[in-house]
Amino acid sequence: xxxxxxxxxxxxxxxxxxxxxxxxxxxxxxxxxxxxxxxxxxxxxxxxxxxxxxxxxxxxxxxxxxxxxxxxxxxxxxxxxxxxxxxxxxxxxxxxxxxxxxxxxxxxxxxxxxxxxxxxxxxxxxxxxxxxxxxxxxxxxxxxxxxxxxxxxxxxxxxxxxxxxxxxxxxxxxxxxxxxxxxxxxxxxxxxxxxxxxxxxxxxxxxxxxxxxxxxxxxxxxxxxxxxxxxxxxxxxxxxxxxxxxxxxxxxxxxxxxxxxxxxxxxxxxxxxxxxxxxxxxxxxxxxxxxxxxxxxxxxxxxxxxxxxxxxxxxxxxxxxxxxxxxxxxxxxxxx
Amino acid sequence: xxxxxxxxxxxxxxxxxxxxxxxxxxxxxxxxxxxxxxxxxxxxxxxxxxxxxxxxxxxxxxxxxxxxxxxxxxxxxxxxxxxxxxxxxxxxxxxxxxxxxxxxxxxxxxxxxxxxxxxxxxxxxxxxxxxxxxxxxxxxxxxxxxxxxxxxxxx
Amino acid sequence: xxxxxxxxxxxxxxxxxxxxxxxxxxxxxxxxxxxxxxxxxxxxxxxxxxxxxxxxxxxxxxxxxxxxxxxxxxxxxxxxxxxxxxxxxxxxxxxxxxxxxxxxxxxxxxxxxxxxxxx
Numbered sequence: 001x002x003x004x005x006x007x008x009x010x011x012x013x014x015x016x017x018x019x020x021x022x023x024x025x026x027x028x029x030x031x032x033x034x035x036x037x038x039x040x041x042x043x044x045x046x047x048x049x050x051x052x053x054x055x056x057x058x059x060x061x062x063x064x065x066x067x068x069x070x071x072x073x074x075x076x077x078x079x080x081x082x083x084x085x086x087x088x089x090x091x092x093x094x095x096x097x098x099x100x101x102x103x104x105x106x107x108x109x110x111x112x113x114x115x116x117x118x119x120x121x122x123x124x125x126x127x128x129x130x131x132x133x134x135x136x137x138x139x140x141x142x143x144x145x146x147x148x149x150x151x152x153x154x155x156x157x158x159x160x161x162x163x164x165x166x167x168x169x170x171x172x173x174x175x176x177x178x179x180x181x182x183x184x185x186x187x188x189x190x191x192x193x194x195x196x197x198x199x200x201x202x203x204x205x206x207x208x209x210x211x212x213x214x215x216x217x218x219x220x221x222x223x224x225x226x227x228x229x230x231x232x233x234x235x236x237x238x239x240x241x242x243x244x245x246x247x248x249x250x251x252x253x254x255x256x257x258x259x260x261x262x263x264x265x266x267x268x269x270x271x272x273x274x275x276x277x278x279x280x281x282x283x284x285x286x287x288x289x290x291x292x293x294x295x296x297x298x299x300x301x302x303x304x305x306x307x308x309x310x311x312x313x314x315x316x317x318x319x320x321x322x323x324x325x326x327x328x329x330x331x332x333x334x335x336x
Numbered sequence: 337x338x339x340x341x342x343x344x345x346x347x348x349x350x351x352x353x354x355x356x357x358x359x360x361x362x363x364x365x366x367x368x369x370x371x372x373x374x375x376x377x378x379x380x381x382x383x384x385x386x387x388x389x390x391x392x393x394x395x396x397x398x399x400x401x402x403x404x405x406x407x408x409x410x411x412x413x414x415x416x417x418x419x420x421x422x423x424x425x426x427x428x429x430x431x432x433x434x435x436x437x438x439x440x441x442x443x444x445x446x447x448x449x450x451x452x453x454x455x456x457x458x459x460x461x462x463x464x465x466x467x468x469x470x471x472x473x474x475x476x477x478x479x480x481x482x483x484x485x486x487x488x489x490x491x
Numbered sequence: 492x493x494x495x496x497x498x499x500x501x502x503x504x505x506x507x508x509x510x511x512x513x514x515x516x517x518x519x520x521x522x523x524x525x526x527x528x529x530x531x532x533x534x535x536x537x538x539x540x541x542x543x544x545x546x547x548x549x550x551x552x553x554x555x556x557x558x559x560x561x562x563x564x565x566x567x568x569x570x571x572x573x574x575x576x577x578x579x580x581x582x583x584x585x586x587x588x589x590x591x592x593x594x595x596x597x598x599x600x601x602x603x604x605x606x607x608x609x610x
Contacts, residue, residue, distance in 0.1 A: 152522075153449070153450035153451075153466075154446070157423045157433050157434065202518055375503065378552070379499065381501070381551050382498050389495075405555070406560075406591040407590055411594065411598050414598040414601070419606065431508075431509030435525065436502065441599065443526065444595055468595060471526045471527050472592065475584070478538075480584065482565050483569065487577050
């Protein structure tokens with residue numbers, strides 16, 4: 001007997017689509033000055049956020065975002081039944097330490113910058129499967145914690161290439177419930193790890209674009225949908241280079257990229273903010289979803305959204321060993 | 337005989353994709369970078385020459401004046417890194433701020449300072465040599481090899 | 492004394508060469524690679540007798556780029572070999588470059604202790 005809720009190769013549809021009843025986002029100083037600064041719940045004044053280290057600041061960002069999402073529904077931490085969260089740091093320290101203080105049962109997830117979609121799709125499965133009634137999905141990243149782990153010490157004078165991206169300092173969290181008012185998660189597609197032999201670690205967009213294109217194409221095939229089904233298809237953090245390549249790949253796959261395709265990494269910053277190809281990091285897609293996008297959905301400006309967060313799955317060690325960059329993308333369909 | 341070889345197909349796919357990436361990817365603004373590197377690198381060396389000339393006029397010997405100049409330039413590089421200016425310069429000047437000895441000082445201070453919160457022995461102490469270590473290592477190895485060649489040739 | 496414009500010109504050209512290496516070769520070239528390349532390259536050129544003429548024309552323009560540090564190591568080694576033979580091959584380089592190396596480590600440590608990364 002085929003699985004009841006599975007469609008095609010990689011897609012699941014929900015009988016009782018879980019509702020996004022509440023969400024919250026926090027943005028760093030640079031992100032707060034970007035084009036969507038007004039749509040986040042907070043903008044941090046500095047990168048330390050009142051803490052002693054950047055790592056502690058990142059942990060606090062995640063913690064406060066989760067609390068805010070719960071408070072908006074008049075819940076507190078004790079009401080949340082499970083937290084699914086992730087970040088970019090080794091051993092998921094930001095999420096682990098945030099979960100230590102929140103005291104919510106916790107599953108840590110690593111999908112690099114695709115974490116928000118991974119958390120959302122697993123949360124939706126748990127709610128639709130009637131295991132939990134209040135599930136939190138969250139993700140965060142911090143520019144300087146990521147920079148020192150993946151790239152160079154922050155005070156070293158390094159020239160960035162035009163294809164490089166700026167890791168966003170941001171966090172986003174959503175609360176999923178079986179009933180309530182708000183946008184619903186109707187279907188999800190779980191991505192495959194795709195590797196097209198890209199090795200340039202200052203060009204994540206080119207490494208991740210094939211994964212995004214593959215997941216989106218599979219999603220449409222599995223559900224017999226075409227790209228005009230959605231008001232907006234938004235990829236996670238491909239940046240300008242990755243987005244341009246994804247457009248080409250769409251056309252090759254017979255999909256229509258205009259006018260309803262965009263990318264969180266391109267949206268997050270203004271051109272003059274010196275971020276080269278755009279934003280990246282778990283927080284990039286998380287804060288754009290939990291800020292402007294869900295706001296626009298409640299306002300009815302967007303009714304059908306396909307959220308495709310993308311992640312590059314390398315580490316500094318694999319890069320030094322000359323390995324190419326594998327990438328993943330998960331798709332989450334959110335509808336009013 | 338005609339069964340498609342998945343490895344070969346994958347290879348063609350990868351090559352096609354690489355072409356697409358190369359067409360799309362923006363190239364670094366080479367001329368702008370080169371002008372910045374030339375001018376900033378040149379100015380750093382000019383400053384060093386000014387210091388050196390001053391020291392020579394004070395009657396300090398050539399070898400010592402050269403060593404003094406290096407020490408002063410290293411101090412400047414370390415200081416400007418500490419107050420957060422050198423990395424801003426580096427974003428613009430590229431190799432112009434990496435190649436001079438001030439860039440060596442920048443790499444040392446940046447690596448050490450970054451890991452202060454991890455302690456003074458295994459944080460600062462170990463990380464200070466992240467870039468300085470390999471640089472000095474290869475300098476020593478090449479110099480010693482040349483020295484050994486000379487010993488060998490003159491014996 | 493070397494004219495100032497020659498220091499500017501030679502120093503600028505050496506940095507320009509580094510920029511070309513960074514922009515025209517593989518994207519994975521980091522500042523660390525450039526520094527290692529310059530110190531080794533300078534040491535080798537010096538051993539072949541090709542770096543000393545550059546120092547004569549360019550002064551600080553040739554000694555301040557890290558290739559000049561490599562030159563210093565090689566010249567120190569060669570001189571010490573003449574005086575002490577085999578032992579000189581091991582002691583000469585560091586002796587000649589001692590001031591620079593110690594300054595780099597000590598100033599590096601002091602700056603790290605006194606300042607915090609601003610990002």
